[in-house]
Amino acid sequence: MVDLATINLLLNPTMNIISNKWFNKVSGLIPSHRKGAFITLFFTIFIIVTGMGMVVPLLPLYAEKLGANGLYIGMIFGSFAFSRTIFLPYFGKLSDQKGRKPFILAGLGGYVFVAIAFVWFANVNSLILIRFLQGIASAMIMPVVQAYIGEITEKNREGYSMGLFSMSMFSSLSIGPLMGGIIKDVWSMQGTFLCMAVLSATGLLVSFIFLPPVSDEHIKRKDRTPVPWKIILKGNKSLFAIFSFRFAYTSCIGVIWCFLPIFADKQFALSGASTGLLVMLGVFVSGLLQLPMGYVADRFNKRIMVGTGGVICSAAMFMLAHSHSYSDLLFSVCFFGLGGGISMPAVMAIAVLMGNEKKAMASVMSIITMAHSMGMMAGSITAGVAMDYFSLRFAFPCGMVIMGAGTFLFLIFVRDL
Numbered sequence: 001m002v003d004l005a006t007i008n009l010l011l012n013p014t015m016n017i018i019s020n021k022w023f024n025k026v027s028g029l030i031p032s033h034r035k036g037a038f039i040t041l042f043f044t045i046f047i048i049v050t051g052m053g054m055v056v057p058l059l060p061l062y063a064e065k066l067g068a069n070g071l072y073i074g075m076i077f078g079s080f081a082f083s084r085t086i087f088l089p090y091f092g093k094l095s096d097q098k099g100r101k102p103f104i105l106a107g108l109g110g111y112v113f114v115a116i117a118f119v120w121f122a123n124v125n126s127l128i129l130i131r132f133l134q135g136i137a138s139a140m141i142m143p144v145v146q147a148y149i150g151e152i153t154e155k156n157r158e159g160y161s162m163g164l165f166s167m168s169m170f171s172s173l174s175i176g177p178l179m180g181g182i183i184k185d186v187w188s189m190q191g192t193f194l195c196m197a198v199l200s201a202t203g204l205l206v207s208f209i210f211l212p213p214v215s216d217e218h219i220k221r222k223d224r225t226p227v228p229w230k231i232i233l234k235g236n237k238s239l240f241a242i243f244s245f246r247f248a249y250t251s252c253i254g255v256i257w258c259f260l261p262i263f264a265d266k267q268f269a270l271s272g273a274s275t276g277l278l279v280m281l282g283v284f285v286s287g288l289l290q291l292p293m294g295y296v297a298d299r300f301n302k303r304i305m306v307g308t309g310g311v312i313c314s315a316a317m318f319m320l321a322h323s324h325s326y327s328d329l330l331f332s333v334c335f336f337g338l339g340g341g342i343s344m345p346a347v348m349a350i351a352v353l354m355g356n357e358k359k360a361m362a363s364v365m366s367i368i369t370m371a372h373s374m375g376m377m378a379g380s381i382t383a384g385v386a387m388d389y390f391s392l393r394f395a396f397p398c399g400m401v402i403m404g405a406g407t408f409l410f411l412i413f414v415r416d417l
Helices: 004-017 020-028 032-065 070-098 101-120 124-151 158-186 189-210 229-233 237-268 272-297 302-321 326-358 361-389 392-413
Strands: none
Touching: 032 070, 032 101, 032 124, 032 158, 032 189, 032 237, 032 272, 070 101, 070 124, 070 237, 070 361, 101 124, 101 189, 124 326, 124 361, 158 189, 158 272, 158 326, 237 272, 237 302, 237 326, 237 361, 237 392, 272 302, 272 326, 302 326, 302 392, 326 361, 361 392
16 A cells, blocks of 8 residues: 555655754754754654654554553553653753753663563553653653753744754654554564664664763753742743643544554554554654744744644544545544644744743753643543443544643633744
8 A cells, every 4th residue: 555656755855854954954043062962862862753653653553462452552652651741840850950961861771671671571561561661761851852952042043943853753753653664564563672772772872972961051950949840830821821732732642643553454454554654644744844833933923823733633633533544544644743733833932931931941841741741641541441432433533622622721821922
């Protein structure tokens, strides 16, 4: 169903995204003595998220073959989100005091361990535990890296900078599922786990060698008194608004990543490559829009951008529930990617502004990433229960309702941005 011409057509634009021409844009975003850190983090995240993207979309099918029902599949994804939610505030706040690099390296080491554990343990309970440990490792990486980027970004370029950086995640997430599906078809599921281990180890080595310690006079944290959570949260309606939206958006991602591969397999008996392409396209579309929409977010009303993206994502979840062909599914996930591509650069720009205002960048990023984790957990488990007690197709309206509610709350609590 997927030929080499189609794969090349989709991958070539993605590879252009990460080519050197994009890093010419960094000159206006990052002070010259910190560009090396930006590029190192860009490629490190690209490498490790590619490895994760190779494995995660195939886990539902793998778990189902091991005997997992809908609830257990939701728990496999939810355990990652649960542990990450618990540890995010701790690691984020601690990195505000102790520095970024030690946490990034520890998290990358955890990813290597997790990838190897996937190979050795092949039962449902082990998958839940491994994903729990992976969530802890992720809590050391993502908010800390985002805080690092936010702090070295020039003022009034927050949206563009975060959009450029987000391309590392979205580009890798678009490539990863397709690569994972092909490796699974050619080799085995264990082959994808081993490839994840190699990529994670590469990211660890790159960061260890090239990432500067966060210790210069501008972003040193060791002597800074941590900002109390009460001050960060008190009266901050905008923070609650972007938390709600990020929670809702990621709930939909949890539904899609957990149950779209199973739905497509049962309805259309897809190959691993075709399933990977299906999951890839939504992320691919969103990734293509991160940079231009980040540019727009610095110059346009962020509230309108987030609201528009939320409405599009809600409509896409409705379309998934009413898809009756493989092409319907492809169109629906691309439409969902459009909504995410419009809204998320604006959301992250708002988060950077808040982090600078509160002088607690990693703490704010931890809160936003907590929303991501909690949304993934809520979406996957809710959809799993819906699958067990109603039908597999009913999982997608659950995401539509959550997305609609999150968009509504955002528009209520944010009046002007």
